[in-house]
Amino acid sequence: MIYQRHIPREELLSAQLELLMQHGRVATISANLVGVIAVIGLFWPFSYLPYLLLWGAAVLIMLLLRSLFMSNALVERSFNSSPKAVYWQLVIGSALTGLVWSSAYVYSALNLPVTIQYVMLLLIVLITAISLAVTVTIREHFLAYLFTALWPIAWWSLVHYRDEPYNLTIGLVLLVVCALLMMVSNWIYRSFRNMIALNWEREAMSRELGDLTNSLRDRNRQLQDARRQLTDLANIDELTGLGNRRLVNKVLQEEINRARRAGSELSLILIDVDYFKNYNDSLGHSAGDTVLQELSDLMQRATSRAGEVVARYGGEEFIIISPNSSPAAAMRTASRLQSLVLDERIPHPNSEVSDYITISQGVVTVTPDGELQPGELINRADEALYEAKGAGRNTISVG
Numbered sequence: 238m239i240y241q242r243h244i245p246r247e248e249l250l251s252a253q254l255e256l257l258m259q260h261g262r263v264a265t266i267s268a269n270l271v272g273v274i275a276v277i278g279l280f281w282p283f284s285y286l287p288y289l290l291l292w293g294a295a296v297l298i299m300l301l302l303r304s305l306f307m308s309n310a311l312v313e314r315s316f317n318s319s320p321k322a323v324y325w326q327l328v329i330g331s332a333l334t335g336l337v338w339s340s341a342y343v344y345s346a347l348n349l350p351v352t353i354q355y356v357m358l359l360l361i362v363l364i365t366a367i368s369l370a371v372t373v374t375i376r377e378h379f380l381a382y383l384f385t386a387l388w389p390i391a392w393w394s395l396v397h398y399r400d401e402p403y404n405l406t407i408g409l410v411l412l413v414v415c416a417l418l419m420m421v422s423n424w425i426y427r428s429f430r431n432m433i434a435l436n437w438e439r440e441a442m443s444r445e446l447g448d449l450t451n452s453l454r455d456r457n458r459q460l461q462d463a464r465r466q467l468t469d470l471a472n473i474d475e476l477t478g479l480g481n482r483r484l485v486n487k488v489l490q491e492e493i494n495r496a497r498r499a500g501s502e503l504s505l506i507l508i509d510v511d512y513f514k515n516y517n518d519s520l521g522h523s524a525g526d527t528v529l530q531e532l533s534d535l536m537q538r539a540t541s542r543a544g545e546v547v548a549r550y551g552g553e554e555f556i557i558i559s560p561n562s563s564p565a566a567a568m569r570t571a572s573r574l575q576s577l578v579l580d581e582r583i584p585h586p587n588s589e590v591s592d593y594i595t596i597s598q599g600v601v602t603v604t605p606d607g608e609l610q611p612g613e614l615i616n617r618a619d620e621a622l623y624e625a626k627g628a629g630r631n632t633i634s635v636g
C-alpha cells in the first residue's frame with residue numbers, strides 16, 4: 238500500500254539548507270568578494286589606506302569563515318543532524334554581511350563624493366539581486382540580508398533627505414524595492430519548498446515501491462517453493478518414500494525419449510513380492526507395510542548406477558528404471574536385489590516357496606525406436622514377471 242506522505246519539517250529544512258549551501262556558497266562568496274575589491278578600488282583615493290585595508294581584511298576573513306562553515310557543514314552533513322544550528326549560523330552570517338554593505342554605503346554617503354555613493358548603491362543592489370537568486374531556498378537567509386543591507390540604507394536616506402537632492406528618492410525607491418523583494422522572495426521560496434517536498438515525496442514513494450517489489454519477489458519465491466514441494470509430494474509414495482506410479486510414468490517417458498535420441502539402451506525391472514496376500518493374512522496388514530518398507534530400502538541398496546530410479550508401481554509391485562543399462566547390467570541389479578532380499582531372511586509363515594520373504598522379477602531391456610510407449614515397456618516387463626511367477630517364484634525372468 239502506498240501512502241501519500243508529506244515531508245517532515247526537519248527533513249524539509251535539511252534539504253533547503255543543503256540546496257542553499259551547494260548552490261549559494263560559491264556565488265554568494267564571489268559576489269561579496271568582488272564587492273570588497275570594488276570598495277577598496279573606489280575608496281582608495283579618499284580614505285586612509287591602512288584602515289581601508291584593515292576593513293577589507295576583516296570582511297575577507299568573515300567571508301572566508303562563512304565559506305569554511307558551509308563546506309564543513311556539507312562534508313559532515315551537519316545540516317541533517319542539527320539543521321536548526323546550521324540555519325541560525327547561516328542567517329547570522331547573512332545579516333553580518335548585510336551590515337557590512339549598509340555601513341559601507343553610509344560611510345561613502347558621509348565622506349565620499351556623491352558619485353561614489355551612487356556606485357556603492359548600485360553595487361549593493363547587484364549583490365542583493367545575486368543573493369536573492371542563490372540563497373532564497375532559506376527565505377530568512379535572504380530577508381536577514383535585505384533588512385541589514387538595503388532596509389537601513391532606505392531609512393538612512395529618508396532621514397538624511399536634505400543632505401543630497403536624490404536621498405529622498407533613493408529612500409522611497411529602496412522601500413518599494415524592499416517590499417517587492419520580500420514578495421518576490423516569498424514567491425520563489427514557496428516554489429523551491431514545493432519542489433523539494435515533491436522531490437522528497439517522489440523518493441519516498443520510489444523507496445516504498447522498491448520495498449514492495451522486494452517483498453513481492455520474496456512472496457513469489459515462497460509460492461514457487463510451495464508449488465515445488467506440492468509437486469514433490471504428489472510424486473512420492475507415502476508408505477515407502479519412493480517415487481509413485483505418477484513419477485514412474487513421467488520418468489519413463491523422459492528416459493525413453495532420451496534413450497531414443499542417444500540410441501542407448503534402457504532397462505526396466507518389475508518386482509513383485511511372492512505370496513504377499515498370505516503374509517498379510519497371517520501377520521496383519523501393518524506387518525505387511527513394514528515388509529514393504531524394508532524391501533524398498535533393499536531396492537535402493539541394490540541400485541548403484543547413475544540415473545537409476547526406484548519406485549513403487551502399486552500395491553506390492555515395485556519398479557527399477559535403469560537408463561544406459563545393458564541386459565547383463567540389468568540382470569546383475571536384479572540378482573543383487575534377490576540376494577539382498579534372501580540375506581535379509583524376513584520370516585514368511587505362509588509362503589509356498591520359502592520360509593522367508595522372496596520376490597519375483599521381470600527384466601526387460603530396449604533400445605527405443607520411434608514408436609515405443611511407456612505402457613508397452615511396462616507390459617513387456619509385466620509379461621516377464623508373470624513368467625517368473627509361473628516358473629515357481631523367487632526367480633528372475635528376462636522379457
Ligand SMILES: Nc1nc2c(ncn2[C@@H]2O[C@H](COP(=O)(O)OP(=O)(O)OP(=O)(O)O)[C@@H](O)[C@H]2O)c(=O)[nH]1
Pocket residue numbers: 476509510511512513514515517521522523524525526529551552553626630
Ligand atoms: N500391507 C499391505 N499390503 C498391501 C498393500 N498394497 C497391496 N497389498 C496387498 O498385497 C496383496 C497382493 O496379493 P496378490 O496380488 O493376490 O498376490 P500375492 O499374494 O502376492 O501372490 P503372488 O503375487 O501371486 O505371489 C494383497 O493382499 C493386497 O492387499 C499395502 O500397501 N500394504
